[in-house]
Structure formats: C-alpha cells, structure tokens
Amino acid sequence: MIRIHCPFCGERDHSEFAYGGDGSVVYPALDASAEAWHDAVFLRENIRGLQVETWQHVNGCRQWLRVERSTVTHEITSVQACHPGVATVLESEQ
Amino acid sequence: MSATRLSQGGRIDRSCELAFQWDGKGLSGYDGDTLASALLANNEWVVARSFKYHRPRGVMSAGVEEGGALVTLGSGAHRDANVRATTQPLFSGLEAFGQNAWPNVRTDLGEVNSLFGRFFAAGFYYKTFMGVPPLEWGRGTWLWMQYEKVIRRAAGMGRASREPDPDHYEHANAFCDVLVVGGGPAGLAAAQVAAEAGLDVMLVEQDSKLGGDTLNHPAAADADRLAAISALETLGCRVLTHTTAFGLYDGGVAGLLERVTDHQSIPSVHQPRQRFWTVRAKHTVLASGALERGMAFGNNDRPGVMTVNAARAYMQRYGVRVGDKLVLSTNNDSVYAAASEFAKSGAEVCVLDARARVEPAVTEFAEASGVRVEFNTAPYTAHGRSPVSGLTTARADRDGWALGDRMECDALLVSGGWSPVVNLLSHRQVKSVWDASLACFLPADTDEPLSLAGSAAGVWNTEDCVRSGEAAGARAAQALGRSAPTVSAPAPGGWATPIKAVYEVRVPGKSEKCFVDPQHDVSTEDVRLAHREGYVSVEHMKRYTTLGMATDQGKVGNIIGLALMAEALGREIPEVGTTTFRPPYTPVALGALRGRHVGAHFRPLRVTPLHQWNLDHGATMTMAGLWHRPWYFARAGEGISEAYVREATTVRESVGLVDVTSLGKIAIQGPDATELLNRVYTNPFAKLAIGKARYGIMLRDDGLVMDDGTTWRLGEHDYFMTTTTAHAAKVMVFLEELLQTRWTDLKVHLTSVSEQWAGVAVAGPCSREVLEEALADPSVVSNEALPFMGVVETRFKGDIPVRIARISFSGERAFEAYVPSDYAPSMMDLLWPAAEARGGCLYGLEALGALRIEKGHVTGAELDGRVTIDDAGLGKMASKNKHFIGSALAKRPELEREGRAQLVGIFPVDKSKRFNAGSLLTDGTVGDGHGEGWITGVTHSPALGHWIGLGFIKGGASAWHGKRAVATDPVRAEDVDVEIVSPHMYDPNGERMHG
Amino acid sequence: MAELATRRSALDGHVPADHIGEPGAVGVNLAVTREVQLWQVAAWPDTVDAVAKAVGSVTGAQAPGPRLAISGPNAVALRVEPLKWWILNAEPPTVASEQGAVVDLSHARTQVTLSGPAAADCLMRHLPLDLREESFPVGSVASTAFHHVGVTLWRNDAGIAVFLPRGFALSLWQLLLETAAQFGARAQID
C-alpha cells in the first residue's frame, strides 16, 4: 500500500485514490494542432525514477493532486493540489 | 524404539485430554499440543507422502518451515488441504487425514514411483511426453494432453473441497507507531522499550504463545518470559497471537493473518474464522527469528529425521521425547543444551559434530549429563524406514568425507546451521548479505523504517537477543522522536566455536538419495543436473528443479541448493545469488484476503429509491453496472418477450413509467458553467436558454465518442447534467480533471447529485395527462408552457418538489421527472394510479431498448469507445464553429475516411425471421473474416411488427441500398438475409414527441 | 394526496428490532437518521473567507477548517472538501454565484451513527482510517472508501456518524450489521 499525504485529508491509503497519469503533460489549447494534441495524448516519457504524476482523491476530498513519486521505490517526495487556487487555500489553512 | 510422552514437563495441560481423529483412528493428546506433537506422542511417524516419489514423510520441524508433515484437516466443505501439522493447535474433535497417498500414507501404492526415480530427474518432462515414444513422433498437443491428465492426477498435494467454503472471514485495519513482528525474546524486549518511550506498539506472534524459542527451553526459565509479557500488558501494548505478519508492503504497511477460530473446537458463529489485518506502522521491528536447517545426506527425508530444535521443542514444550536413543548431528554449537536436556531426561544421546574440535565449554555441560560426542563426524545415510532405525556415519578426511560406522538410533536430529528469517525484508526487495563466518544470509541495511532484531539479525544467544531487541526498540523510539536509552546492538553470532559450513555429506564414489527440498523431492543430484544443463542462475535452478517452490518457499532448503550450485560452479554462494522471497511468508487462505466481500457482497449493490416499489409492482431486475434496474414487469403468464413487447406497445399507445434514477446527475454551478459545457460538448451550449434542456455528445481527448446525455439550464449559472448510467462516474471524474488540472481559471463547481434525485420517465401519448393529474399545478406541463426540451421546476401534490424536462428517449411525447430521493415512492404513488387509469404500464430496460432501437437512439452498445460521432450518425451535432474536447484529434485521416462503418437500421428480408445482436453483417461471402459490419442491438418492434436491429456497416445505409446483406452468427448457427435501412426506423421525423 | 408526502429512508424496513449477534452486552449501537437535512456550500478559492463567514452565520459558530466539524447553537457545519462545507439541520445561507454555490444533498446521503464501546473497531473492520478516540476525537471529519464507495464520517457526542451514498446505503448497512454481530449489537431508526 502506498500512503499518500493528501494536503486536505492527511495521509491515506492509495486505494482511496485513482491514479491519473503523467502530470508533466501539458494539454494544448482546444484550437491547437492535431500534432500537438497527438503528442500530449499519446506520447509519454515513461520515467523510471522520480516522476510527477496526478492522482485524484476520489474517495476522499476529490482533489486532483500533483504527486512526485519514484516509479521504482514508490516513495513519494511531494504532494500538492493541482489547482493553484486550492493549493493556496490549503497552504493558508494548514 | 518409540517416542514417549513424558509424565511431566512441557507446556501442555495434562488435565485436559483432547480426543482427535487421525486417518480414521481415534487418538488423544492434551491441550497445548500441536497436531504434530500429538501424532508423535501416539507414535504416528508416517504422516505424509512426498510429491513425486511418494516417499514416507514424517514430522521434520516444529514450525512453519515444515516440509514433511502436511495433512488434510476436516472433511466435507470444511476440508482444508496441506495443513502443517506442526503449527496446527490440537483441539477436541479435530479430524486429520494423510494426503497424496492411496490407500493411505502408511501403505501407499504411489511409492512404486520411487522405483523409477532414476528416470524422474529434474526437468525430465521437458524432454518427453510430446509425441509417441520412443522418439516423440506426431504433431499437435493431443498426446501431451493425454499424458498430462495422468501427470495432473499424480501432482498436487491435498485435495480441496469442491463445496463452497462455509466459513466467513473479515478484514481489519490498524494503525500504530511500532509494529513488532515476533514475540520471542527480542520482539518482547523491543516492544517493551518502544512502549516505555510512550509509543503505540503492536506485537504479533504467529504462535499461540509468546516467548519464541524460550518456549522450547525448560519451563524453569519461564520467569523472564512471563515478566516480559506482563510488562507489555501494563504498558497497553496491543498483542495478537495466532497471527502471522505475512507480507510487508509499501508505505510501512504489513499484512497480518489472525487465525481467530482455527484452534477452537466449537467456535462462535459470530466470529470470523480468520481476520486479515492491514497495519500501517511508522516503524517496524522484525524479530522474526531464525530457522534451523538440516544437511543433505542419504535418506535425510526419512521419518525420524528432524531438526535438533524441533526435537527439543517436542520435549520441552509438548512433553514428547522423540526417542530413547538419539543421535544429534551438528556443525555448530547450538545443539548442546538440547543434548544435555535429552540426556537428563533419560535418553541415550550421541552428538556427531562435523567440526574437528570445539571449545571445551561448549560440550562440557552436555558431556557431564552423559552425552557422548564424536567429532569430525556426520551422517552419511539414514537406515530404516519409518522411523529411522540407525545410520551410517561419515568421517571427515582431507578430501571431504569417508564412510564411517553404523549406529543405531530412534531418531536422527540434525542441525546444519541457522537461517535468519529475512523473508519480510526480502518482500521489500532488500537483498540479504551472505556471511560466510556464520554460514547464513544476514539482513542488509535499508532506508526504510525497519529494524531487525534477535536471531533474525543473526544473533544466536537468548541474552544477546534481548539486548538486540532493546536496541531495536530504542532505535524505533528515537526515529520517531522519542527519547529512549541508547542500547548498543550486539554483533551477529555468539557461538564459542565457529560453525563449519556443511551442506551435503557426500562420500566419493557413493550415491544416495539426498534431499534438498523434501516437499518437492528435489535431490542434490537434481541440482547438479541443472548445473550440467546450464540452468545455473539461481532463478533457473529454482525453476528447473522446482527447488524452493513448494509450500514452504524453500525456507530451509534454498541455502543448501545455493551451496551445491556454488560448489558445482566453483564460486562462492553470493555469486550464485540469493532468492527473492515473495509474500506471503506462510500461505494465506483466499477467504481471509477477501474478507466479507464475497457472494452477494462481492461488489456493493446500488439500488434506486424505487427499488422496493418496483419489486412490489412486479419488477424482474437485471444488473446495469453496479445497479439493479427493472428489466421487465411481467404480468400473469408472461415471459420476458411477451412482457417487453406489451410494455413497448403500451408506451406507444397510451403511457408507460420507467425508473431512470440510475442516470448520472451532476450539478454544474458557477459563473463559468456555460463555458465549461461549451468546451466539453461537441454541440453549442453557449446560448441555451434558462428553462431549456439540450442533448449533447462528449468526445474523449482522442476524438472518439465518450458519452451522451442531456443538460438542463436551471439558472444563469446553474445546470443539471445527466449522463449515461454506465459512464456517470467517468464523466464526473473527467470534468473534475479538466477543471482542476487544465482549466483552473474557470469558476465552476461540480457536485454529483445522482443520489439526491430519483427520476422517472413518463412516456407515451397520455404522458402529459398522467403528469397533470399528479402535479399541484397541472398547467406547467401544457404544450405551450413546456414545449419539447423545456424544463420546469414545480411541485407534485403533497408538496413534493420536482424538476421536469420534456425529453424523449422513446420517440413518444415524454417527460423526465426528478424528485428528491426520499420522495420517490410518494411520486410513484401519484403517477401510477393516473397511468393505470389510462391503460398505462410500468416498463423496464428491455422495453426501453425496444423503443430506442426503433428510434435509432444509440447507447453503450453502439458507443463502445471505438466510434466517431459521424459513425454514430450524429455528425451534425459536431459544431464546425467552435473547438471542443476531442475536436483536434477527431480530424485524423482514418477517422474521417470514407467508407467507415456507419450506424444503420436492419430489417430481415423475410419479416418472420429473427436475428441476433452480435451477428456480423456480411455481403454473403466470408471475405477477410471481419465482415462488413456488425449488429449491436435487436428487438421485436411492436410498432413495425417484426424483428429489427441497429448496427454498423461500411458505407452506411446508402451504400447498401439494393445490395444483399447477411446477418451471420456462426456461434449460434444462424444466417439471416437482411435489408439495411436508415437507423430511424420508426417515426423518422419525430412528429410523435412534439405534440 | 392532500397531506404532505413523507420521506422514506433507504434503510426503512431494513432495521432489525432484535438484539444482533453475540448475546449479552451491546458492543455497537447503530442508529439510522430518518430525515437528513444536508446542504453543501461551496466557495471559490478567493472567496473562502467570505463563504466561511456565511456558513458561520447559519451555524452560529466559526466555520470549521479542514477535517473538522463545528457545532454552533443553530446547526453544525462540516468541512468536507477544500472549498466545501456541509451544513446539517439548517437552511443554507444565501450565496451569490460570484461567491460560491449551494446545493441540497439532504436525500443524497443516508446517515448511520455508530456508538458503543466497539463502534470504532466495527467501522475499522471496513474503513482504512484510524478512528480511535485519540486519533479521531469528537469534532473530526473524514471521507474515505467503504468497499469502494466514498463515505464521510463525523464523530460527535452521539458517536461516529457515517454518511452513506443513498443508493449504496442498504448494501453497506448489511455489511455493517454482519460485522457488528461479533460485538453484540442493536439497531434503530428515528
């Protein structure tokens, strides 16, 4: 069990969360080219080591989180809310 | 020549005699016995047969490492195969049976296999059984499968019941600061120090009692053990016995198996049989002990050959001395205390020490007790069958071993050294480190919050183990920010004389069957054969010989195998490798792992607020994802076919009511709600008026269709979206992802209100009248007040709030009405009498399907994740004037190619014929086998009076005009000529729903 | 139907009247709340303070921070998400859409309150949360997974209240009753 420190809920089992995917992907604007969309949707760096990824605390506070985690040891080094406004609110309240 | 139950000593309760059955024979033991100790006390030496050669097997250990005494427990649905007799507590009425033998373990005809043992070397089955012998003529797999039937019957150990397991199990969660695995001296000390530092400590012990190896010492030494236990009690430490920490996982999480009732004669029906704990600990102390291993010598698998410490356990803990004449074979100091205890109890004891000499202090005490010691000596082969009656020794000489003398004995006790239990560390993929001076793998350092203590860390003496435990407890406390006295951990080891590495006793020019893995009948020669054939990496050796793959996962045999391979390769043990132990440490019943999530509770059932109401009104349910939904409402004499045709007909003729609660519902609120919808739907949403609903399609990022539904505008910044039942959760998550990760500037809140609102569709020409009768103000649903796609928030009679949209899935005049869930039955009690009075009906999913197929409306059967919006015939809903999710990638060439399969309607040419969903559409030829299209749904159309279908076919209906198409269905052996038509098979202009 | 319609809980008809399981003392009491009143009030990141004030004005106490509930003289507020509160047993405040959003969830959750000496143990058989008094004292709020279903918990003076999504409530209730049997249990609805 990976334990994820949710910035709102505290440390929880990863089974409460849903894995999103590679958090470094920047999705292009809706009017961007098919090539730009192809790269964002289909291509992955597939890092072996520390990667930024998204998880949603789907059975918790429902926040999408940006998690830095090793894909080898599963160790997590940082977690924050993806939404910058939410991240700010949580920082001010912790 | 027999084992003796001593009249005193041990930790059994002689006042509590327990009757049990062994292979149909009534025997008795005492409270505190294991099945193994009770069998030994009754002189039952042969308790099992080996996997391959069916050699007789007896008790070889007193613990979880047991490779011999595997038995079947219980009968009927309670039958439990491959139970270790050595860890099964005895209880009154226990029934046990020998397994893998016929007619029984004492006389097993399978033993004939032993005669052919020379042909059954490791991996022989890879070389034959392919075809007709002797040269494997033939083709295909048929012959192998005939051989395989015989092989499968011979393989396997015990026989599992085929009846459903009648017991129940449960999960439990726990949190603690420190989890201590193992309740021996080190574990008890670690727990005490950590608890004294103010930490929340949990200690788990697989045995029924705390104390670890001290339970195998004379009972007089019990004072320390009892003091340690009571200290933990005082400190409030949580202690679980009968509980195995079976696996260590990420994040400091351990899996434990608590055997709640396995040791009870008549358990409470309310207690689970076993409990699977998931423990999250901030720090874990592994004080999991060490296992004594044997040596490979001739017939070392015979009943009566066991480890020294096992024999000590049987005497000191269970009051059973395994023989009057005992030969102990050792290469280390650990056996001498036991030897003197055996001698003092009246046995004749001889120790064969493989070493040339030892420190006098080691043997002094034993010799004073009458123990005879011979140095430079080891067993060459055991004699006798069951149990052993003697042995021939080997004497160490310059080149290795030479044949020695013959000796008599009742039991041959062996100590080939000790292996720390590093299995849980191995679960963390920490490789252990070979220590040549101690002849064992020691735990390596790790960054994880783990400490090793006691003999698990290679510390051999009890006093040192206690200190090692204290040091680990203190380390845990300090790591968690508590103050604790600093205790220096003792170095590994502790024997006065070094161990002599002896793994195999082999005399040049002689060969005996010597076992490395007794459970799988892997011999020393098998390991050497693997070497000759090039299967030399540790993993290849393991897989080729099956060494270490039996139910003990090679807890004691692996090291001997590694040593033999190292010798064959002329390398050191660490160069051959270490094996990775996988969880679980000891096998865990699947029942425990599933807990209560089985049968009807395999997945939670989701029901609508109308569930009971529907059942009360005759619904037959079907599943839709996790939901139960009404399938059809049969009246007397009707089956599903009659019922749905009647229901669909009634909807077209008068009115029907259907529970649509399971649709996903999302409240979309905020100043940017409109913008969000306009970006995610393919069609324009920017100008939807308040009080209006619109049908919308969403694509995935890759441009294929994700979902459809309607969205109602309730206010300037307030929308109510419905999704399909199947994709409700997925759509919600996707929208949340968009708002929280991609479009964080949009001010929109999403709330799932699926559970808040119960919905019913009222469909049919009389639908308005039915609603009018139920509404407080009937005028709100007039054609003028509520035109097609209009939305109104109003009240039913009885002051029930309701939101109504005039939308239609059936093609009839229809409304969807949603009320807060707790009011759903009341709503139906208003609507149903009004519908019934007009000859209306309740309808279910089957009729819903019939109605939508007639109209060519798509559902999940069509929107299967591989179709474009054009394929589904909805291309006109993709706006050309805006960009939306999926719009970029929807334009990829293959997705816009001419001639793609398009949504069509399907009629049989002969209108009396039916055809099946799942049929392929062909042009009458086999072609490339993929057909020209496929059929997604069929129904008997009440409106058209014949079977119709929806499906996809290359080029769509226009390309097939006047051409022959066949609905071909080889798996149901039906071919039907069909006509390809427009998917809008009924009322194509939609006149019926607008009136 | 001239009279007012009545609300029907998801667990109506599924609450056994007799002692459940192990005879003797009652380890767990399970009480179903028949009529839940629950409003969700949401803020935007830059209006959290203003909405907190509005929530406070309804409950008569300060709006709770993350993972907490605060009972005021008029009502209770639970902080369930970074930008969301639940208000129990009161009408919600008026919040303009520039400030936030309000939505009624009164019928979306079924409330079951567990009390008695084994209440936390019983719940921890299913929930991966540390519910022992010292880790989850009165006033604590948490959301977690109960057999793959998202649920919200709140410890108050009466026990541990669990808010179950209505459609799953019956299924999860059955699991709770099965588990509670080993402790000896009573159930009630009111």
Place this chain on the structure above:
Amino acid sequence: MSSFECTDMTRYSAWSVFKNGLTGQRNWGRAWRDPEPKPQYDIVIVGGGLHGLATAYYLAKNHGQKRIAVLEKGWLGGGNAGRNTTIVRSNYFMPGNRAFYEHSLTLWEELSHELNYNVMFSQRAHISLLHSPAARDAAARRYNTMRLSGSDGELWDLPTLKAAVPHLNYAEDARFPIIGAAVQRRAGTARHDAVAWGYARAADQLGVDIIQNCEVTGVQRDGDNVSRLQTSRGDIAAGKVGFAVAGHTSRLWQMAGLGNLPIESHKLQAFVSEPLKPLLDQVVVFGVGGAHFYISQSDKGGMVFGGDLDWYKSYAQRGNLPIVQDVAEAATSILPCLGRVRLLRHWSGVMDMSMDGSAFICKTPLSNLYLNAGWNYGGFKASPASGWYFADLIANDRPDPVIAHFDLKRFERGVVIDERGAGPDPKLHG
C-alpha cells in the same frame, strides 16, 4: 552448429530420457551454450525474453540469418516470461490483432515438436463467463469474427457450462449471476519457463549466441543508423538491432535518442496457490462490475490467477494489497470452494502498456533499428507470432500485411485497434 557439442542426446525424447536414466543422468549436455560476446554481429536482439528468443530462432530458422546474438541483462526469461499466468488464446477481433493472434495459436499448437522441448501447451479451453445478454452479444460479435476468420469459438448456455465446470458459483443471489460463457477450446495454458528455455535451446542449436548478464548501457548512433551497442560486457557492433525488452522499452528508446513512446510501464500481479489435486480443468475468465479475473490450474496443481494492474505506473516487481484483495474477492466469488485454498505466492511483472492496448512490431526512425514492444497483458500468448513477424520484419525490412498497423504512427493516422474501447489511457488496457 559452431561450438555446440552435438551428441546423440541433443534430441530430447522418451528414448533419451530412458537412456540417461540408466546412466545416472550424466550425459545431458548444456541446453544452450554460454558464449562470450563477439565484437560484431549481423543482427543483435536486445532482450532475452520470449519475444527476443523467438525472434532470434525464426531469424535463423525462417530467414537463414547467421551471426545473431541475443543480449539479456539478467537471466533468460527473467522478465515477464517468468511472471505471467501462462494463458494462450486467440480471442482477439480487431483487424490485424485477429490474424496475428490466430497465427500465434497455430504456432503454439506445434511448438513442442518444433522446438523439441515440451512447452506443455495444453488446449484445455478458455471460458469467459457471461453475466448479461449485452455481454453475451458483445462476446458473440468477437467470437463470430473468430469463427468467420477460421478460428474456433463457441457460446455456451448455462447447462453446458454447468456440465463442464460444475463448481462455479451459479447461485441466483450471486452478485453477478452467470448466464453462460464464450469459449475457445483450442486455447489453454503452457509452461512459461519451458517456452523460454525451448526457444533458447533451439536458437542456440541454429548458431545464435545467447548472452546472459549482458546489459545494454548505451546505444551509439551514426546518423540515422545504430552503429554499436555499449554493454556491460563490452561494445558490440551490429548490422541490425531489434529491441524486445517489455517493460523497459522507453529506457532503451531514450538511450537511442528517440524521445517518447506511446507506452507506460505498469505492473501486473500474478498469484499462485498451494498445489492441489485437479480442481479446475479449464482457464476461466471473469469480467464484470469493474472486476477482471482469470484462473487456471497448473500441472503441478497450483491455482494460477490474476486480475487487474495495480493502476499506477511502476517499474517495481512487487505488488500491493488492494489488488490482492480484489483478486481474492473475485476468486472466491466465482469459485466459492477457493475460500479455504491458500495463496502461496504473489509477485508482479512490469508491462509495456500501450495507448490502445495493442502492440508494436515496426520499423523506427533509425534505418537499422526495429521495435517490438507494447504487449500490455498479452505478451506470453503472442510470443511465437511476435518472434515470427519481428524476424520477418528485420530480415526483409518491411512489415507483413498482418502487422501493417502495429506501427508507431497509427495514432497519427487515427487507426483504432483498441480491443477494449478504453481509449488512450494505458492503465485501462488490461
């Protein structure tokens, strides 16, 4: 035959087993040589798993290629070859996949004879349980496609299923009652390690150098050409290079300076129970209510089973508890007698999960580099055909029409070969 010692024992048979039994098993030679790497090969296959070994074998056998090496960083078959649930089937239906997996199945049927190594392919039938009319119709489409393209496939009604597998959970109050099954009788299981060893031995006999403990640490390019591979055992020059390193493809790809791939590495757990006397004669597959589960019994008697991915990206060969629970729930819900059966081991393998659940056997931006990757869950059953078509691609420098869409550009073109219809999310393609 180069340096291989050719004795009359080279050929495996009942006769050779008998003779060796009489002579104390002393005359068996090595199953494959342990050669030192040569400085140069015509073709180097990176990856000594099933796909790499099969490729080398078919390059030598079908295409007469010489001077071939297979480089394996650890021990042969130590990746997913040794960590799968051994199921072989061809019930794929998307164009390309259909013909590919069917070809694989026909190769499996003769593989023991072909390799002279008993891979124990047992055609014990693959039974996918069905729980709703909609699921039955979806299966019908798939199995009809199989039938129409020359494979076998059947729909079983409940009585037929009950007769074949009497101890499934047929209770009416089961959470997902069973209504029937879709069955491929020619499908079954094989002995996974034996396949690796059999291909290795057969390739070795055709002169292929199989080099273990040889990790590729760098890919040296000469423009659009791979010139040499840096390895832990020295540099090796190669005329052509094939990558077949499931789970680690992205790493090699990036070593070659080629950027990103439509692949993520995920881990999939596998499970085996204690050995038992025969309890289940078929492969049974269960997929409903978000669950996914498959089970069979090995010849040794262990129940071998598995479920979904662990749902998050990982290169760690170890699993986590939620899937252990999920799998136990499914196992005991469909086979209620398994409640008392004990799990002996669980472990995990690293999968190349692709964006559409389908594989890649294709040319690459480099003129002499070829890619074999993206096998998702399906790698074991695919290995014979994978080797067959990959060898053909490398030897002839053009894809066979069957693998026309197994290329990296298919996402740009918009080709849909998504068996599950799950869309571009690797974790959903289990």
